[in-house]
Amino acid sequence: MERWLPPALLLAGLALWEVAARAGWISALFFPPPSAITLTLLRMLGSVDFWAGLGSTLMRLTAGVLIGGGAGLLLGWLMGVSRPLRVALAPLVAALHPLPKLALFPIVLVILGIGESSKVALVALTAFFPMLLNTLAGVQQIDPTHWEVAANYGATGGKLLRRVVLPGSLPMTLTGLRLAVNGALVVTIAIEMLSARQGLGATIWLAWQTLRTEDLYATLVVIGGLGLASNQLLESATRLLLPWKGKP
Amino acid sequence: MHLSVFHITKAFISPRGTISALADVTFTAFQGEFVALVGPSGCGKSTLLRLVAGLLAPDSGQIDFTGWPQPPKRRLVFQDHALFPWMTVADNVAFGLEMDGIDRTDRRQRAIAQLESMGLAGFADHYPHELSGGMKQRAAIARAFVTQPDILLMDEPLRALDAQTRLVIQEELLSLWERRRPLVLYVTHDIEEALLLADRVLVMSGRPGQVRAEVTPPLGRPRDLTGRAHPEIEESKWQIWKLLEEDVRRQIQPQRVTS
């Protein structure tokens, strides 16, 4: 029963919206009926431009998450195992983490130029921090007894990293990855609105420029779908990578 | 081959002040011996094991391993099984072998053989969370034994288990030990357990810990523990209890922590 409640509510809401827009109770210019949005979406899905735009967005997102997330992962491990490194970098990380990354965009542009690299850099910066902080927390919450076992059984260097640090922090790392992807998606779209010729964000910007609100909503539906898909994917990955996570 | 502990002291610095865990501990234990350490909680038994294991360094004093390869292989068994939740039982048991650089097939074979000898082979590819408390602790014991340590350090390994399970594992432990007879230092605060398992029982005083006395249970080897009463150890039990009683009573009275 409960399974069907959310979709039922959604459908009811959409039906109400449709009626309200068609009857003129709400402005069809700003709230075009869902049927019109659906048609626009279908038309979009059939156009080459849309797929090229989606491709650009996904490229930026993927590259940013791989670069920024990868760097965050590595530094998270290193800071987790090295107390001096942690003590040295923790204040810097704490200070830089909450900075609005978008505010840095012009500076990144000046440094890296106006091409893809500056956009990817900002996405990477956004993905970096959640990955770093969660991985670090993941390493730090490894049971002290497990560190003792590792030390007592002679685990050092690569073996320690591969068999203890990595798997021990993996649950938190995956949480970090999810946060990184979600944050990166938001920033990717935002940067595209600011400065891209292609991509879902650019489509949104154009939809505002032309006040074609159906295009806007259709694109938002796609972005929502993207968020949903990435979360589903990560959930499956989590189940696959953490078979032991039935219970700690 | 013997282990000599000379005048060891160890203190910990905490926000509330310096806590002296061990004060001037001295004893000797020999290859092939099963030595139990009993004492009230907080007497530094666990600290002593970690010092012998090399996980901690003493503030003063000396620990010598005479006659063993240097350094001798010392492996700990912890209070709570301390299995890695992300490894299967077989991988956990093989962990020490893996760290010793033994290749994958060989170590897997040895781990399975160890598990087989303990009747756990059927759980080799399970994760720890799928096992009962007793099975987990047995897997942890297997992990230590399979590496064939020179010195086995056991920190209240059966503490969290119910009485029946303990009895079964105690027997199993003795039979495992009989095969190679490494030196065992076995920390417990169960006096009867100490007497039933050990060749010698070192009785420690409360904080800061010191070895107060040594009691030798009147039992031969090999021992048969199966469900039988052991009237011959009653005298030793009483003797140890009198040594500990004052410390235990003091511990359960309200008192101020002095720093």
Next chain:
Amino acid sequence: MLLEKIVTGHRNLFGVAMITLMTLAGCMPINSPVAPPATPTAALVPVRVGTLPFISNAILKLAEAEGYFAEQGLDVELVLFRSPNELTPLLIKGELDAAAPGLTAGFFNAIAKGARIRAALPLTSFSPTSCSVVSYLARQSDAANGNYDSFAQWQGVNLGVPPAGQEGMPGYLTDMILQQAGLTLKDVTLTPLDTSIQGEALRSGQVDLLYAVEPLTTRLMSDGDVAVLTTGAVVAPDLTASIVAFGPAFLDNPDMGRRFAQAYLKAVRQYREGKTARNVAIIAAHTGLDPALVKAACWVDIPPEGAINADSIMAYQRWLQAQGLLEQLVLPENFIVQGLVEEN
């Protein structure tokens, strides 16, 4: 300065995001949906006008600061925005009674779909006789080398334009330049650049040419390393490039609209007196720019008689339509307020 620009750039985005959110949530700002019908009594009629921190929009501040609106019985509240994108929706919704939204495809599309907004008064107007607020810039070294002696040499250049510029006036003007040399927009790359980095992008060679709007041109020219290739006024003389639009309240109440226009034109007359200390001070205060820069910059030409060049906007609309941005052309009588000023 840079920091301010960064914040501005950021807010543009934030603004759009907010509108998006508000629109999604179905809750536009709930503050007073404006002006009661005008019975011109002693009490001033409250009016809300959206402005942008640009030199052009300072004309609205001037009318307010000099009391010209009050003379007409209007109690004008100026609301400052960072981005023109928010103005059109707010005008349609009646949250604003007047503002200078960009002449985007969206403006005309909204009217075609029945939105009650109209162009009322001309703002930026290109005139071949005055300075130009829109310039095409190149690096001085390139210009001196003769790299851009003819428009045909623009083939393959990378041109920096304001964000979303390709779909608006910058795209239109650029296309007209290219047409003169038999080229099209496909022959060049338009790179959207935030205002904050336009100058840097040109200097560092990340773009070859820059579509610059005042006061950026003046600022860049003062360092002597950039050159003006051509200007908007040369490309499209007599184009009405931006307008002040009315929302539903002024359209429902022509008298109020006329009084607003009277005040506006009075301000235009004062503005056209030139760079008087008073005018400079007001514009500097409104834009937050250094008074010296305001004084040096080219000021938007605002026609004194309040006439919108409808033909020029129709030509622009045809271009928008050809780009696939416009569903249909909107005729002057449908997008310009009729009978607002005598000369019209």
